[in-house]
Amino acid sequence: MTLTQLRYLVAIADAGLNITLAAERVHATQPGLSKQLRQLEDELGFLLFVRKGKSLDAVTHAGQHVLARARTVLGEVGNIRSLAANLRNEARGELRIATTHTQARFALPTAIAALNTLYPEVSVHLQPARDAEILAQLEAGRADLAVISTVGAPPSGGIALPAYRWQRLIVAPQGHPLAALKRPLTLDDLAAHPLVSYDSSRRPESSLRRAFEAVGLHPQIAMTAGDADLIKTYVRAGLGVGVLAEMALQAEDTDLRRLPAEHLLPACTTWLVLRRDAVLREYVLEFIARFAPHLDRRDVARALADAEPRDWPAVPHWRERSGPTLSVAA
Amino acid sequence: MTLTQLRYLVAIADAGLNITLAAERVHATQPGLSKQLRQLEDELGFLLFVRKGKSLDAVTHAGQHVLARARTVLGEVGNIRSLAANLRNEARGELRIATTHTQARFALPTAIAALNTLYPEVSVHLQPARDAEILAQLEAGRADLAVISTVGAPPSGGIALPAYRWQRLIVAPQGHPLAALKRPLTLDDLAAHPLVSYDSSRRPESSLRRAFEAVGLHPQIAMTAGDADLIKTYVRAGLGVGVLAEMALQAEDTDLRRLPAEHLLPACTTWLVLRRDAVLREYVLEFIARFAPHLDRRDVARALADAEPRDWPAVPHWRERSGPTLSVAA
């Protein structure tokens, strides 16, 4: 068993059992991977993949276990490398962030821009994914950092640092009946119109649905998208009333009427999630400091060491996020 | 970085920084280890050991971290190998048990003998150590299993399975004043005589000392040993009154008078401690089933998966440990 074999193994798994694709990703040739895989299987004495003809068809049950172990092995090897790179003050590296489209588009840019000026040799890789996949990406080692939002408790499966809190906004095109309301919006008002919101509100446990169901209402969700820009587009097209994150409404969206919904929908918290036992490169700490400036660097280090959540300083609201970091944006 | 390099690295650390000794243990040559170590250091870009002249003098601060990571890497690689060996129904293997002399001498033999008849090709390796070291051995991966006793809570740092409970006995030579007592023994009686007991009772937190100090007494400990046989020998020689585990007094010790001490000293629990996330070979589960027959095999598997202690069935007392397994002894 060699580290190369394990690396090839997870590359094949991550490439969807396509050896040729996996070979490209690890900068090696396809026969090389095939051979190493076979050797590993020979040494272990059982098949890691089920073959259908010549192709790989599925991961064996035993293969699942081996894969999981292999991932932690490679993770720890990566940790050793990070440790070394930190000691060496190595400026190059990469930062893979798994997150939602909303965060990537509206919340992360300033912090990433700031990071880029400080560490121009660090290549940032944003991996947009659906909520459920984000933490899986993190745990599988395909991301160094996850940025994800919840309504209540922090996400489990990693070390969660609270970044900021935010509210949802209701947006309607000018001239829409709701836009002309003189009184505060109610859930009944909303339930009377088709809604346009995020894909995640399709899930029955979504906080949007639950807010309605708590008072016996059933929202009519006309359409969902993963992307706030799409939501805004369809709201403009008159498809319905938009429900989206306040970060997603920018200064130039003057044609949309923004209706506060703090009194209707619970606040969300956006979390930075790190793998347990991960050694972070210096620039990752720098990024965290930019993205969540209210967190003391030592608090972050402690959270990583203790591997247990602790009491954090008050989490700022999105609107309160201070100017200095914002002005760094290119 | 290769697995070989990491294996050599921890071998050198475990050999007390003696490369020659480490080379023997990994069945390789000394120049080979030297070279691999240097290559690893070159790749990481810093020294793992501080050199004094040509010899290794200490582990670098960074080296400590790398060592810890390397151990978990090798542990996971071992887990993969165990997984494979289990699937293959491999009968060969080794079982390294870190434990105290008392357990090794009086509690483990029947279970080990039973294991040996079932799995003659498994070589059992007993590693006697002092209490504090035992769990360290386990966590460093130098043992597969720890057997250790506590008075109260289970030991932390691994998954603890309760094996059995036991009491301490007071032993005195025939003719000793205490041996002639007609009434139950008191702590005052004991405090009046020099005691001979285990090394662990030297520690101020030892349950023996605390039992005395709770009533304002200070025992006079004449001598300690790690070894019950030594304690018995010195009790016979008249050095003092012995305080030892009930398992240590056997049928042939007719010349010693045994005085119950349940009412004076708290009961002890002996635990089987496993590493978290360890893949156990089949024969280890078999051994556990022999040594702690009251534990359901599925409970053990669950405890390993959940990694959290749960409620165990009633833990038997040493005297109640059933006959069937005892009769298997060779």
Place this chain on the structure above:
DNA sequence: CGCGTTTACGTCGTTCGTAACGATA
């Protein structure tokens, strides 16, 4: 017929052991 995997083969790099050297106590 194209895509993807396996097989075959030649080259290169690396590891490993032996042997000699060097330093340290």
Place this chain on the structure above:
DNA sequence: TATCGTTACGAACGACGTAAACGCG
């Protein structure tokens, strides 16, 4: 002087890439 680590060298192994063959859709 004995012990332990380093350097040097040669042999053998193993990994890798190229090229061709094989199956499958």
